[in-house]
Amino acid sequence: MxxxxxxxxxxxxxxxxxxxxxxxxxxxxxxxxxxxxxxxxxxxxxxxxxxxxxxxxxxxxxxxxxxxxxxxxxxxxxxxxxxxxxxxxxxxxxxxxxxxxxxxxxxxxxxxxxxxxxxxxxxxxxxxxxxxxxxxxxxxxxxxxxxxxxxxxxxxxxxxxxxxxxxxxxxxxxxxxxxxxxxxxxxxxxxxxxxxxxxxxxxxxxxxxxxxxxxxxxxxxxxxxxQYSFPVPFSGLGVFANLDRVMLVSGLGNADPLEQYVSRTFRMRTHHRFADHYAYSRSELDQLLAALQPGESLLTTEKDWVKLSALLKPDELNRLPLYYLPVEMAFxxxxxxxxxxxxxxxxxxxx
The missing domain is CATH 3.40.50.300 (P-loop containing nucleotide triphosphate hydrolases)
Incomplete structure (x- = not known):
């Protein structure tokens, strides 16, 4: 005050x-x-x-x-x-x-x-x-x-x-x-x-x-x-996996509503928050991937997906447990x- x-x-x-x-x-x-x-x-x-x-x-x-x-x-x-x-x-x-x-x-x-x-x-x-x-x-x-x-x-x-x-x-x-x-x-x-x-x-x-x-x-x-939809694999291929344990990664102006939804819907162990429009580096992505525990998936926003996916090789897109969460306006x-x-x-x- x-x-x-x-x-x-x-x-x-x-x-x-x-x-x-x-x-x-x-x-x-x-x-x-x-x-x-x-x-x-x-x-x-x-x-x-x-x-x-x-x-x-x-x-x-x-x-x-x-x-x-x-x-x-x-x-x-x-x-x-x-x-x-x-x-x-x-x-x-x-x-x-x-x-x-x-x-x-x-x-x-x-x-x-x-x-x-x-x-x-x-x-x-x-x-x-x-x-x-x-x-x-x-x-x-x-x-x-x-x-x-x-x-x-x-x-x-x-x-x-x-x-x-x-x-x-x-x-x-x-x-x-x-x-x-x-x-x-x-x-x-x-x-x-x-x-x-x-x-x-x-x-x-x-x-x-x-x-x-x-x-x-x-x-x-x-x-x-x-209104959030089902998580989508980074590769865009395959069907939705029944995710359970997730590590949330976001670069938003206000990530509180997202965190609240994810914590209600999945078993969220941790949330790595970055600044809005954050420009990720490959080394930062490697650190996030290394922090994943067995049976855990990385879940992020659609806005962050377009940047994180560009850092990956084609085989990594298909192999790694990476998902983004689509969202839309619901009146x-x-x-x-x-x-x-x-x-x-x-x-x-x-x-």
Whole structure:
């Protein structure tokens, strides 16, 4: 508490700086690019994982598998955090986590036949380059773009973690907010992520009212949890083995929900936590493999799988007891129907 009190004055200064920046964008004193295509921004107010990639995947599946899009009509665009390249880049089979980032690579491995996966730190410039090369693109999903004011999206989707809601947090350095809480007023919808799937209506209403102190009164608020699937072998071959004893490895912004699920579902001996978007080395992987006990498997996230698997030889992929855990967004109660209706109604211009 003493440290918080000491840091709060600096948080107020940081919050004032972000307020001025937003004021300049709101009044068009900073250049803002607005595409004539459907641009949906997914982001948050805090640093750390709030489930942005599962949400991007949910939107991809919503548009691709409900007959609302044709192949390669939709593109995703992110900064490509952790990559060793610069500028605009469209993912290809030659790319790795070091060239496009771990989450874009994860998306590419899943959706490369139907969606273009792109990275570019300057989003406005990247969108224009994308459309110049592929004018048939009609929908662009911006990942982690709530504070990227240089692009004005058609729809701003704000995510907040149930375990760390933005309305109880503070700006840097006293807290984890990238800007002050009232930045939520830019949101066209808010999704509270990582909720318990049994979250009561009373608790939902309490959270909804807390959010509306800072968001617009008409902004809809939805609730979603994370739904884990059966573990998948690193090789992608064979059937799911009935795992029992596991060693968990993760590089996430907030790994607590994952740890809670794994400890409930398997006999988890230990959890090796790494920083978000961690770039593993072969020597670190060897240390993890050496720590495995007889009859124990290494279990990790899909985001970490794309990096760890690249360090292995083909025979190791098939031989070693290595698995990743797919996860997807699961809306609570009737939220799914309401949310789907909302995103289906986002203005979309067919060319």
């Amino acid at each position: 003493a440290a918080l009190l000491l840091l709060l004055p600096f948080s107020r200064i940081y919050g004032l700086i972000t307020d001025i920046r937003n004021w300049l964008y709101d009044r068009d004193l900073y250049a803002v690019y607005k595409s004539d295509r459907c641009v949906i921004a997914v982001g948050n107010l805090t640093v750390g994982g709030t489930g942005k990639t599962p949400m991007i995947e949910y939107l991809i599946k919503r548009y691709q598998f409900t007959g609302r899009a044709v192949p390669l009509e939709t593109a995703t665009l992110s900064r490509g955090y952790g990559r060793h390249t610069k500028g605009f880049r469209i993912a290809s089979k030659q790319d790795s986590a070091s060239t496009i980032g771990d989450e874009p690579l994860q998306l590419f491995r899943k959706f490369n036949q139907t969606v273009r996966i792109c990275v570019g730190e300057r989003r406005a410039e990247a969108i224009q380059k994308l459309l110049a090369s592929y004018p048939e693109t009609n929908r662009i999903l911006l990942d982690d773009a709530f504070q990227h004011r240089a692009v004005k999206p058609q729809f701003n989707l704000l995510l907040t973690d149930y375990n760390r809601p933005f309305y109880t947090d503070h700006p840097f350095p006293a807290g984890r907010l990238r800007e002050r809480r009232h930045g939520a007023r830019r949101a066209d919808a808010v999704v509270v992520t990582k909720c318990p799937l049994t979250l009561s209506d009373i608790e939902q209403n309490r959270i909804r009212e807390s959010i509306r102190v800072y968001a617009r009164s008409e902004t809809p608020v939805f609730f979603a949890g994370l 609570l109660d009737n939220s799914k129907t309401e949310f789907d209706r909302l995103v289906d109604e986002i203005p979309f211009k067919k060319r």
